[in-house]
Amino acid sequence: MTIRLYNTMSRKLEEFKPLVPKHVGMYSCGPTVYWNQHLGNMRTFISNDTIKRMFIENGYDVKHVMNYTDVGHLTNDDDDSGEDKMEKGARREGKTVWEIADMYIKSVESDMTDLNLITPITPRATDYIKEQIKIVQDLESLGYTYLIPGQGVYYDTGKFSDYGALGGQNLDELRAGARIDDAGKKNPTDFLLWALSPENSKRGMEWDSPWGVGFPGWHVECTAMSRAILGDHFDIHTGGQEHIKVHHSDEIAQSEPLVGKPWVSYWVHFAWLMAKDGKMSKSAGDTLTIPLIKSRGYDPMEFKFMMLMGSYRQPMEFSWAGLDAAAAGYKNIVKKVSDLLNQKSDKESKSAAIGSAQRDTTAASKASEIINQKSFDLWHSKILGTVSDNLRTAEALAQIQELLRDGDVDSMTKIAVFEFVDRLLGLQFIDRAKKLIALESAPVPDEIQKLADERNAAKSAKDWARADEIRGKIDAAGWTIVDTKDGTKILKK
Ligand code: AMP
Numbered sequence: 001m002t003i004r005l006y007n008t009m010s011r012k013l014e015e016f017k018p019l020v021p022k023h024v025g026m027y028s029c030g031p032t033v034y035w036n037q038h039l040g041n042m043r044t045f046i047s048n049d050t051i052k053r054m055f056i057e058n059g060y061d062v063k064h065v066m067n068y069t070d071v072g073h074l075t076n077d078d079d080d081s082g083e084d085k086m087e088k089g090a091r092r093e094g095k096t097v098w099e100i101a102d103m104y105i106k107s108v109e110s111d112m113t114d115l116n117l118i119t120p121i122t123p124r125a126t127d128y129i130k131e132q133i134k135i136v137q138d139l140e141s142l143g144y145t146y147l148i149p150g151q152g153v154y155y156d157t158g159k160f161s162d163y164g165a166l167g168g169q170n171l172d173e174l175r176a177g178a179r180i181d182d183a184g185k186k187n188p189t190d191f192l193l194w195a196l197s198p199e200n201s202k203r204g205m206e207w208d209s210p211w212g213v214g215f216p217g218w219h220v221e222c223t224a225m226s227r228a229i230l231g232d233h234f235d236i237h238t239g240g241q242e243h244i245k246v247h248h249s250d251e252i253a254q255s256e257p258l259v260g261k262p263w264v265s266y267w268v269h270f271a272w273l274m275a276k277d278g279k280m281s282k283s284a285g286d287t288l289t290i291p292l293i294k295s296r297g298y299d300p301m302e303f304k305f306m307m308l309m310g311s312y313r314q315p316m317e318f319s320w321a322g323l324d325a326a327a328a329g330y331k332n333i334v335k336k337v338s339d340l341l342n343q344k345s346d347k348e349s350k351s352a353a354i355g356s357a358q359r360d361t362t363a364a365s366k367a368s369e370i371i372n373q374k375s376f377d378l379w380h381s382k383i384l385g386t387v388s389d390n391l392r393t394a395e396a397l398a399q400i401q402e403l404l405r406d407g408d409v410d411s412m413t414k415i416a417v418f419e420f421v422d423r424l425l426g427l428q429f430i431d432r433a434k435k436l437i438a439l440e441s442a443p444v445p446d447e448i449q450k451l452a453d454e455r456n457a458a459k460s461a462k463d464w465a466r467a468d469e470i471r472g473k474i475d476a477a478g479w480t481i482v483d484t485k486d487g488t489k490i491l492k493k
């Protein structure tokens with residue numbers, strides 16, 4: 001199947017051609033672990049996961065690396081100034097930088113599990129200090145660096161003629177647009193490769209180096225970790241859109257003198273999830289997190305559904321009303337899948353009954369599993385084709401609604417397509433549908449049944465106030481009463 005991705009470098013939708021047939025090496029800039037990850041970060045992690053799942057469903061072996069930045073990311077990304085975000089986090093919480101890193105790595109791992117993301121390889125920047133020092137030494141011997149005493153080793157972007165190509169600007173344009181730099185850099189776009197620790201103060205994280213005690217610059221870590229794990233060249237590099245102009249331009253400037261050009265084949269960037277008043281960001285103290293939405297009763301799958309209803313290249317604004325709408329849409333599909341599963345089990349029990357009459361239960365239950373292969377193939381390639389074409393997930397979700405409505409496709413085949421959709425998008429429709437069925441058939445405790453009977457009696461006596469009062473009690477006990485045309489149903493909430 002043709003796979004196309006939008007490549008920021010060429011500014012075109014390009015057909016994907018792997019470096020090694022049927023293999024994909026992919027590196028994603030991961031979280032700086034100094035605070036809880038917000039829903040914007042999650043949007044990016046979901047997009048990474050969707051790319052990965054799309055390749056896997058196309059038969060590729062995917063090696064996906066997403067780093068944890070646990071050192072060197074300064075508070076001002078654009079010009080490498082300010083304080084190390086990790087040190088800031090440690091001070092805020094009265095903990096060591098190492099404790100902060102461990103704590104927030106655990107929290108992001110738990111978020112990724114909640115979102116059913118396939119676990120990437122997750123190196124920590126502090127485990128690759130030797131590799132980072134070696135890269136700085138190699139760049140130094142190639143003449144790309146200079147030292148500013150007391151500050152650190154800088155990369156001289158004036159030496160790299162392609163600097164800025166990813167962001168579509170050359171160095172002269174970037175120089176013209178930059179603010180006056182007072183750090184003594186040769187070019188405003190030059191960046192720190194190795195920062196020296198301030199004199200007379202000890203940082204929580206620092207290492208010895210040929211230039212003195214200090215810590216690596218943020219950009220050099222991604223070059224080091226991707227190279228150590230994926231090799232000198234790899235297929236895809238991803239990250240949020242803010243990385244185009246600085247972080248990823250700097251990664252390219254560091255890597256290509258060492259490994260040759262092009263270092264990476266495809267650059268994929270994700271648009272932001274916005275808060276009401278601008279980009280959702282940790283530094284703005286945004287507290288919209290997966291634990292928060294869970295505490296408000298949302299399933300993380302509903303948030304993921306909301307993200308996949310958008311295009312990864314378009315910004316999206318988060319709102320609770322938007323999440324409510326997505327939750328309703330998601331629940332609606334889950335309900336329909338649970339109906340399909342119920343039809344399947346009805347069929348299975350009928351087949352088993354026939355089978356036992358015929359003393360051939362295996363054959364009978366096999367018969368109930370039969371799907372219409374032609375119809376399955378059609379929907380499979382339609383949906384996979386849509387997602388493989390630059391991740392048009394919103395359209396794929398519309399296609400699955402179409403499938404649910406299609407009266408010519410039998411329930412067994414629809415379930416088989418949903419099994420594939422769950423692998424492709426990781427939305428756990430079948431799992432949630434099974435949970436719904438389990439809830440709907442949960443045994444009703446005697447006392448709840450008694451209350452329901454009393455309510456029915458009150459209703460028959462037209463004592464609505466009493467009926468409502470009893471409904472309240474049932475509700476408070478964690479059950480819900482649904483009046484259907486077949487009578488009253490009691491469901492676990
Ligand atoms: P950070 O921890 O801020 O370095 O971010 C980790 C990843 O999340 C990076 O790839 C960022 O580009 C991405 N990211 C940060 N904020 C947002 C946002 N509001 N929307 C989407 N992605 C984001």
Ligand code: ZN
Nearest residue numbers: 029030222247
């Ligand atoms: Zn990076």
